Structure formats: structure tokens, C-alpha cells
Amino acid sequence: MRAPRFSRLAFLATLGTFSVFSCSKDQESAAVQPVASHQQDAKVEQAYPGQTGESQAGYLGGQPIEYRSINGELIYEGDIILTADQVAKSTGTARPESAGRTSGRWPSAVVYYTIDAALPNQARVTDAIAHWQANTPIRFVKRTTQANYVTFRVGSGCSSNIGMVGGRQYINLASGCTTGNNIHEIGHALGLFHEQTRNDRDTYVNILTQNIQSGYESNFSKYSALGYGGTDYGMLDFGSIMMYGSFSFSSNGQPTITKKDGSTFNIQRTGLSAGDKTGIDAMY
Known part of the structure; x- marks a missing residue:
């Protein structure tokens, strides 16, 4: 029996976040059909839609x-909210975690959560x-007195912290x-970055920077595994729910990402792909 292949498994030794990018037995594999790019796009997955803010140089896990x-928040790849502990400016090293802080993985694959009463729908x-629980070992339990938990609340856009950061954290949802x-x-809250930021992504895709909206170029930067105890495995998963589509953040209607042969592909926001499931199984 062929062993499952999964992409980019990396322990972020200094940051304390276990990072998995979606996995794939085949470059095109997905458990669900992609949603056409004109129906849905990664543009909605921004902490503050239409606001690019001020560019800052820093370090995440020791990597620039x-x-x-x-608005006073540290936004990475559009919809990832970093904490001050995760970003260390100038020093080139991550700040040490607070005493007693657990790693970026949720212990025992259990996520405690609350839903703000003001959140519609x-x-x-x-x-x-329910989708995560039906397809992965992750379990969600309503929070009572637990110190580390996620609150789903109203937001300006769609955004989340990366991994378990300690204490209360948020998944923000606009209408x-x-x-x-x-x-x-x-x-993201479980520790996943975007699929197209894999360190080996240039083997599978072309990034057409001339077509990317100004201020959103960093959404397409690679997040290298350099300095971490891990690397990229398997092939990039075009069907991953963490993957941008070909026209995401386009400034001119032309593709921002294509396959190596120049062909385009749709974004997928229906559910976890087969690759996503295998990656989470390996992670948790």
C-alpha cells in the first residue's frame, strides 16, 4: 500500500507552532469540487478588506x-493576525514564549470555543x-473555564490567529x-498557513507579480522552512481549502497564480480536500 504523502510538515522550533500545509496523493486531488473564482475568492479572507495598512519588516520564528x-493589529498574508510574541522586530529571533505557554498545537486535538451572541448566522x-469534526481528529468543545480558547465574533473581514496563541483568541467573521x-x-487557528506560501511552491506554480493588487504582494511570499526542524513533503495541493485561486487579488482581471504550464485553476472553499485531511491527521 502506498504511504500517504503530505506537503510541508514543519515544527516551528522557536515559534512553537506546528505548521502543516495541505497534503496530496496527486497534484490535482481534492475531496470536493472547486468553487468558480467568480463566485468566491480569497479577497473576502482579509482582516480589513480594502485596507493595506503600513508595511512592516519583522521576524516570524526567526525568519524575516x-x-x-x-488598526493596531499585525496582519500577515491578509487574514492571519500575529501576536507581538510571534513577531520580533530587528533581532532576527522570535521572542521567547511566556512561562507555562503551551505550543501552537491544541493539546489532545481539542479546541475550546465560544460564539459571541452578537454574531449573526x-x-x-x-x-x-461539524465539517472539521466529521473529517478530522479535531474536536471542538464549548468553553467553560478553560484558559485557552477561540471566540467566534463579528469582524471587519474574515481573519484568525495562527495556531493556539494562549489565552483568548478570535476568529473574526464579517457578514x-x-x-x-x-x-x-x-x-489557520489550528496552525495552517496558506498553501501557495510553501517553500517549494515555485516547482508547481508561477506567481505573476505584475497582476497582483498593490499592497497585497506579501500575500504571495514564500514562508521558508529554513531554520526549522522540517521541510516540504509531497506536492502542492491545488484543491486545498488553504489555497488561493488563480485570480485572487488580481489588479487587472489577469491571473496572479498559474500552474507551471500557464493554465489557471479555481479557488476551493467548499470543504477540506483529501490532502487537507491527511495533513491534519499527520499534525494531530
Whole structure:
């Protein structure tokens, strides 16, 4: 029997986040059909839609990154909210974690959560949770007194922290954030980055920077595994729910990402792909 292949498994030794990018037995594999790019796009997955903020240079896990300072928050790849502990400016090293802080993985694969009473259409939260529980070992339990938990609340866009950061953290959902977008944001909260930022992505895709909207170029930067105890495995998963589509953040209607042969592909925000499931199984 052929062993499952999964892409980019990396322990972020200094950051404390276990990072998995979606996995794939085949470059095109997915458990669900992609949603056409004109129906849904990664543009909705932004912490502050239409606001690019101020570019900042910093470090994540000891690696130089570019992030954006918007409304006092540190925004990475559009919809990932970094904490001050995760970003260390100038020093080139991550700040040490606070005493007693656990790693970026949720212990025992259990995520404690609350839903803000002011959040409309709460079915998009409960349906997304049900999808994760039906397809992965992750379990969601309503929070009582637990110190580390996620609150789903109203936001300006769709956004989340990356991994378990300690204490209360948020998944922010604007009115346009669908169940599929929420499945994507939960992926970030579990420790997943975007698929197209894999260190080996240039083997599989072309990034057409001339077509990317100004201020969103850093959404397409590679997140290298350099310095971490891990690397990229398997092939990039075009069907991953963590993957952008060919026309995501286009400034001119032309593709921002194509396959190596120049062909385009749709974004997928229906559910976890077969690759996503294998990656989470390996992670948790």
C-alpha cells in the first residue's frame, strides 16, 4: 500500500507552532469540487478588506517576513493576525514564549470555543465545526473555564490567529464570510498557513507579480522552512481549502497564480480536500 504523502510538515522550533500545509496523493486531488473564482475568492479572507495598512519588516520564528500594521493589529498574508510574541522586530529571533505557554498545537486535538451572541448566522460556525469534526481528529468543545480558547465574533473581514496563541483568541467573521471561509479560518487557528506560501511552491506554480493588487504582494511570499526542524513533503495541493485561486487579488482581471504550464485553476472553499485531511491527521 502506498504511504500517504503530505506537503510541508514543519515544527516551528522557536515559534512553537506546528505548521502543516495541505497534503496530496496527486497534484490535482481534492475531496470536493472547486468553487468558480467568480463566485468566491480569497479577497473576502482579509482582516480589513480594502485596507493595506503600513508595511512592516519583522521576524516570524526567526525568519524575516513582511507584515502589515492595520488598526493596531499585525496582519500577515491578509487574514492571519500575529501576536507581538510571534513577531520580533530587528533581532532576527522570535521572542521567547511566556512561562507555562503551551505550543501552537491544541493539546489532545481539542479546541475550546465560544460564539459571541452578537454574531449573526451562527450556523456558519456550527456547520464549519461539524465539517472539521466529521473529517478530522479535531474536536471542538464549548468553553467553560478553560484558559485557552477561540471566540467566534463579528469582524471587519474574515481573519484568525495562527495556531493556539494562549489565552483568548478570535476568529473574526464579517457578514460575507461563508461556512467555507470559516473552515479556512479554523485551519489557520489550528496552525495552517496558506498553501501557495510553501517553500517549494515555485516547482508547481508561477506567481505573476505584475497582476497582483498593490499592497497585497506579501500575500504571495514564500514562508521558508529554513531554520526549522522540517521541510516540504509531497506536492502542492491545488484543491486545498488553504489555497488561493488563480485570480485572487488580481489588479487587472489577469491571473496572479498559474500552474507551471500557464493554465489557471479555481479557488476551493467548499470543504477540506483529501490532502487537507491527511495533513491534519499527520499534525494531530
